[in-house]
Amino acid sequence: MTLPQLTMQSVPQGIQTAADYRLLAQQQLSAEVWRYLENGAARGLTLRANTQAFDNSTLMARPLVNVKGGHTRVQLLGQQFEHPLILAPLAYQRLFHVDGEQASAIAANAQSGQMVVSSLASQSLEQIIEAAGQPLWFQLYWQGDRARTLHLARRALSAGYSAVMFTIDAPVKQAVMSLPDGISAVNLESALPLPGLLSLQSMVFDGWMTQAPDWDDLAWLRDQLDVPLLVKGIMHPDDAVRVVAIGCDGVVVSNHGGRVLDGVPASLHVLPDIVQQVAGKAIVLFDSGIRSGSDAFKAMAAGADAVMIGRPYVWGLSVCGALGVAHVLRLMRDELEMTMALSGIAELADLKARLHI
Ligand SMILES: Cc1cc2nc3c(=O)[nH]c(=O)nc-3n(C[C@H](O)[C@H](O)[C@H](O)COP(=O)(O)O)c2cc1C
Numbered sequence: 001m002t003l004p005q006l007t008m009q010s011v012p013q014g015i016q017t018a019a020d021y022r023l024l025a026q027q028q029l030s031a032e033v034w035r036y037l038e039n040g041a042a043r044g045l046t047l048r049a050n051t052q053a054f055d056n057s058t059l060m061a062r063p064l065v066n067v068k069g070g071h072t073r074v075q076l077l078g079q080q081f082e083h084p085l086i087l088a089p090l091a092y093q094r095l096f097h098v099d100g101e102q103a104s105a106i107a108a109n110a111q112s113g114q115m116v117v118s119s120l121a122s123q124s125l126e127q128i129i130e131a132a133g134q135p136l137w138f139q140l141y142w143q144g145d146r147a148r149t150l151h152l153a154r155r156a157l158s159a160g161y162s163a164v165m166f167t168i169d170a171p172v173k174q175a176v177m178s179l180p181d182g183i184s185a186v187n188l189e190s191a192l193p194l195p196g197l198l199s200l201q202s203m204v205f206d207g208w209m210t211q212a213p214d215w216d217d218l219a220w221l222r223d224q225l226d227v228p229l230l231v232k233g234i235m236h237p238d239d240a241v242r243v244v245a246i247g248c249d250g251v252v253v254s255n256h257g258g259r260v261l262d263g264v265p266a267s268l269h270v271l272p273d274i275v276q277q278v279a280g281k282a283i284v285l286f287d288s289g290i291r292s293g294s295d296a297f298k299a300m301a302a303g304a305d306a307v308m309i310g311r312p313y314v315w316g317l318s319v320c321g322a323l324g325v326a327h328v329l330r331l332m333r334d335e336l337e338m339t340m341a342l343s344g345i346a347e348l349a350d351l352k353a354r355l356h357i
Pocket of ligand 1: 289309311
């Protein structure tokens with residue numbers, strides 16, 4: 001096995017929160033890459049709503065509870081993790097650091113957590129899992145048709161990925177910044193040609209959406225895969241119910257960090273209704289807007305089984321590679337532990353039982 005040669009960097013002095021990494025990352029990255037990372041779709045309404053929802057939701061201090069021996073361990077899809085902070089799938093990580101996805105995967109493992117690797121990874125799926133030294137989860141984008149989609153999923157599974165997270169909220173490829181030479185979605189075949197756009201009534205309905213998946217495709221995909229299948233990008237309780245009825249193992253309540261349909265609510269606001277519909281039948285993961293361990297606590301208090309972190313770990317990655325990602329995870333876990341302790345919660349299972357925000 002050839003482990004990657006990681007860039008040797010140290011953690012900058014004085015960092016206390018993920019937000020400190022944000023300031024440094026902005027100095028580190030070009031303006032274009034920074035915008036690609038940080039921006040939301042259109043007017044950024046949903047992007048702002050995501051973080052405001054956390055800022056506006058309150059905690060409750062519960063002193064004098066004996067929380068000795070408390071912990072942040074969670075059990076997900078038959079695996080145990082030391083904390084519920086999963087690294088969300090983020091595309092093209094070599095834009096942010098030369099060590100790319102491998103650095104994030106190493107950090108996830110070093111912190112005894114999990115990472116979901118994007119279909120749009122900038123390093124090979126095999127290299128990333130080898131660096132991680134543990135089975136990771138694979139984020140699947142629809143590849144225009146069934147055969148190509150299955151081919152990609154099967155490649156990930158034979159490389160050792162142990163679960164598939166199918167992202168359904170961005171069926172049409174988003175306009176991405178022009179990628180620098182040497183950075184690309186190395187695991188994908190070239191895109192299927194679209195129908196001749198000029199001759200179409202609508203570029204959306206008769207062009208792009210002809211290559212988007214529908215409910216039948218999801219049911220088909222479920223039948224094809226014999227590993228856990230999670231569906232990312234659920235915002236409506238009825239959709240969550242349907243995903244579970246199809247036999248999927250979990251939903252990810254997410255609005256893609258405000259990057260797709262601008263104007264949808266903060267994902268924190270839709271979480272409780274979704275939990276109410278599917279809790280006990282499927283796992284519920286959550287992302288969009290988490291910036292601290294206390295935000296993670298709030299999402300779990302609203303019923304999530306675990307949360308995914310998006311931009312904040314890439315701030316760490318940008319500043320000092322694997323060490324930065326690991327540090328962001330550790331800082332957020334420390335904040336989560338402190339929030340639990342001060343809220344009188346020794347275990348995340350107790351928090352779920354209380355659902356008290
Ligand atoms: C730069 C960037 C690239 C992303 N790429 C993907 C992707 O390839 N696949 C995917 O399912 N989600 C992708 N997402 C969405 C994240 O997985 C996650 O839903 C989002 O970042 C969570 O919001 P947060 O950044 O506020 O934590 C991306 C997000 C960002 C910021």
